[in-house]
Amino acid sequence: MTQGSATPLPAPKERRRLREARGLTQAELASRLGVSRSTVRSWETGRTTPRGRKLEAYVRLLGVGTTLSDDAVSGRQEGSVPALVGAGAPPPSRANRVSEDRRASEDRTADGPEPAEHRDRGAVDRDADRPGGEGERGDTDRDSAVREPSLTPAQAFDALYAFAAPALVRQTYLLTGRRELARESVERAFQLAWYRWPEVAVDRDPAGWVRATAYEYALSPWHRLRPRYRHPEAPPAGGSERALLDVLLTLPPVYRRTLLLYDGVGLGLPETAAETEASTPAAANRVLHAREAVAARLPELALPEDLHRRLTELGSSERLRAAKPRTVRDHGEHRARQWTRAAIAFTVLLIGVTALTLRTAPDHYEAPLSPPETIHGLPPRSAPGPLSAEELVLRAKLRSQTSSGPERLVPDIR
Template sequence: MTQSSPDVAAAPPLSSPKERRRLREAKSLSEEQVAMAVGVTRAASSSARTEPTTSSTRPKAAVKQTARPATPTTVAWLSKPVTSAKPPSRPPTPAAVTGSSAMAPTEPGTAPDLPGTHVSGASGASEGPDEATAPAVEAAAAASESAEAAAAAAEAAAVEDFDALYKHCAVALFRQTFLLTGRRSRSQESVARAFVLAWDRWPEVVADRDPVGWVRAAAYEYAMSPWHRLRRTHRELDPPPAEPGARALLDALLDLPPSYRRTLLLYDGVGLGLPETAAETEASTPATASRLMNARAAVAERLPELAEPSSPAEQSALLHQQLGALAEAQTPDSLPSPDVIRTDSEHRAQLWTKAVISFAVLLVAATLFTLATAPTRYEPPESPAQQVEGVPPRSGPQKLTPQDLDLRQQLRGELVQGPARLLPHPG
């Protein structure tokens, strides 16, 4: 059975190889799927990479028809060549392709509509590249989501812990710093700055064995800083308490040296032990004990009721009671909320980061400008001319007079034409 060239030429022309490759990749088809859908072997499909010949380029000769069904002569859908493939023993039937009907001729300039699902043929089913990489993509997305969820949970736990710490000791720290400074505004500012620093260094605060002590030490250090003396608003004390005993106790505390005042407040007011007080004040235990005894003696001179107890324990208990009553009478006007503290801390961190980056950029710019404008070699400066008195002017030899010229001429002539010089002989 033969077929003439007009029958072959009547086959609809295919699109360009580039367009066919784009359509194959858009359908996510493998090489086996394309070969089975078109009705050719995998090797034949992969080796067909040129445009099909037409009646205008092929000679009009008889072409033998094979036993395969009539399909387009050449297909160039594949992007990779296949070196070896076994042809099927029989041509695939339309029932072998699931999800699509039998192949039909398409309009000129278009490609046949191939199925987008998996193909099950004589050689077995195969999956496209998207289906093969789907588990890896899903695993990466799940890992990313789990990491984000863990980070969000850790941040929420940190915020909750910080808020609990703030609500637990903010008011107490305000009262303690008031006993140290006697100024309400500085006490509120000291507590706020201490918690701002704590949120900025929250991992360090959480790892500390006593987070309350960490914040208390930061508040005490800021409240007792000597730089506050330069601020006009912190030079004057607040109005003293109306009760005479509380007023006398506050005056006695404020008259103590800062180290004595802090030691007395930590030991008799807060109730820390002597080693803990020494560690927080950064002093040795003997030095802390000496400061405590001197502070008690100085306060007892101002308050006679403190000198009545016979033992140091009774004196410490009485002083603890009076300091507690004085602190309880002080209530903060307006302490900021934990949200404001955390926002202020983050804002300060951003400002410091921008300042450091700006300084680095300015330093680099100044260095580059210096390198561009600096001279490459040293040129000594020229000293300006100055008039010096008492020194004769610099001059050359005097001008010869006519007599000097005659004498020089005469000497020259005698040296040349004069008598021979007498040479001495040894005697």
């Protein structure tokens, strides 16, 4: 379940983000690829696309295959995320913070000549890239880091699960009000992520991919038909937590999800609209209406800051433990094997039924029998009718006599 060698080229905006995540400027990347800086700028704006060996080298320097591993490791090492917001995008690494400082200088020089200090710095970078300098050793180290991923697919999945699963279970509990359904939704989402790991590993926000899948599964209307989910679960112990959860569950599912993403997870309004498949104005209206509904029942939560704090406290008050990542992977693989065997069995059954049908089906055409018709002009068919009373008496008499017939027909020898 690893990604193939033919790695697709990311989108233009994603190319710039990956370059900045590697801590490279456009000039440094152009120097390594042997092209001009304007060529790299046109690649990142989408005007042109690299081809051939330039494409392979460009993708390798961007580190498309190792993006998830670096982000998951950096998110796990930071460890300073809130209890409810942990399933959002991983916190920026040091390379991302450095790239923010370099972006301003690149934007200032994009439309005009470079200032003298930038030209001097470019000259220093070119001198450092010469053989024998420190730049060559640094470039070699960075290239080796790109070529050799630090984590295997299983380790990267475990890192993502350890980073996102605990907070995602708490979010799903706020979304559904059911503890078992929350754990089941998160496990199913991660099982699907492991099944489609080559796609999830190169996604810009793997935690967001899993979050959207878990939310869709948790809000499925088919759960109400399951016997175990027909009755409500025990509410939280605290009175304030119980009141807030009751208010959340009275909201429509789409409003509840939008409010949780915006005020609970802390996503921006465009990201919330994209994840809920709505326009930005529609997402904003949903947030406003959901806040008004909560404030009408709980006036102390009229401020968004207080609502965010209470949502975090409500999610943290419940002891919702997620399963081990290895257990989730094993169950996902077992489920995939079962579905594969079921598909094979159904295919074999379909082939058998088709063969039996072909064997027993008629192989030639038989004309159907024409409907009967009445023929006129022929005499009716004669047949003996019922016996009369006299005929019945005579028949009984004949049957009662001897087998040789009446006596008068027997010759008398006397």
